[in-house]
Amino acid sequence: MNITHIGGPTTLIELDGVRLLVDPTFDAPGRRYSFGWGTSSRKTTGPAVPAADLGRLDAVLLTHDQHADNLDDAGRALLPSVPTVITTATGARRLGGNATGLRPWASTAVKDLEITATPSRHGPVWAVPIVGPTTGFALKPAGSSTVVWISGDTVVFPGVLEVASRFDVDVAVLHLGKVQFGLTGPARFTMTGRDAVRLCAHVKPRRIVPVHYEGWSHFHEGRAEISAAFPQDALTWLEPGVQTALS
Numbered sequence: 001m002n003i004t005h006i007g008g009p010t011t012l013i014e015l016d017g018v019r020l021l022v023d024p025t026f027d028a029p030g031r032r033y034s035f036g037w038g039t040s041s042r043k044t045t046g047p048a049v050p051a052a053d054l055g056r057l058d059a060v061l062l063t064h065d066q067h068a069d070n071l072d073d074a075g076r077a078l079l080p081s082v083p084t085v086i087t088t089a090t091g092a093r094r095l096g097g098n099a100t101g102l103r104p105w106a107s108t109a110v111k112d113l114e115i116t117a118t119p120s121r122h123g124p125v126w127a128v129p130i131v132g133p134t135t136g137f138a139l140k141p142a143g144s145s146t147v148v149w150i151s152g153d154t155v156v157f158p159g160v161l162e163v164a165s166r167f168d169v170d171v172a173v174l175h176l177g178k179v180q181f182g183l184t185g186p187a188r189f190t191m192t193g194r195d196a197v198r199l200c201a202h203v204k205p206r207r208i209v210p211v212h213y214e215g216w217s218h219f220h221e222g223r224a225e226i227s228a229a230f231p232q233d234a235l236t237w238l239e240p241g242v243q244t245a246l247s
Contacts, residue, residue, distance in 0.1 A: 005238035016141035024075030045215035048241030063152035119159030172205035193229030
């Protein structure tokens with residue numbers, strides 16, 4: 001498996017001959033985006049790889065379409081050029097065209113790679129009607145007994161813990177960063193480092209890869225805080241724009 005961190009949640013994953021782009025965000029930094037109900041965030045870091053340099057893509061995996069830190073204007077413009085976009089059921093209805101919607105635990109295939117949607121909850125229970133649905137993805141190559149798991153934007157809740165009972169996770173790509181907004185006080189909309197430790201104690205991945213903890217003003221934990229929560233050398237950090245082989 002090769003993975004390239006482009007910025008925020010955006011990664012290029014090359015697995016079993018399949019090239020997948022996760023959560024395309026390619027806008028330049030500096031703009032503030034509304035997330036609804038009076039919340040907003042400013043993009044502070046641009047993509048480490050321009051969209052024009054991605055090469056062939058077999059699919060986009062979109063954890064959700066309703067927030068610009070997971071799908072911005074430039075990322076949205078890319079979608080029609082990709083053979084298929086796999087996302088939430090409601091997201092697929094909004095996007096139309098080449099979008100395929102999956103409900104939790106439903107699966108589809110890209111070439112010989114099985115892709116299963118996994119539960120994700122982007123904040124407290126009370127926020128779900130406001131924030132909207134999100135998803136994670138488990139990627140299983142043909143003949144493999146393990147998966148690569150992308151958590152999506154989520155907090156720890158029973159649905160996400162169920163991943164441990166359904167899959168043997170080799171690599172876990174975790175969306176972290178402790179997203180908070182002044183309007184919603186102490187409520188968290190993504191995991192902290194300590195949350196991720198608790199999650200990994202259940203899932204027991206062989207490799208843990210943090211993403212989506214930088215590049216936006218709504219993050220309240222960065223690399224230092226996440227590292228401090230884990231034992232030394234427990235995490236695999238990606239250098240933006242650099243392809244990393246995970247073997």
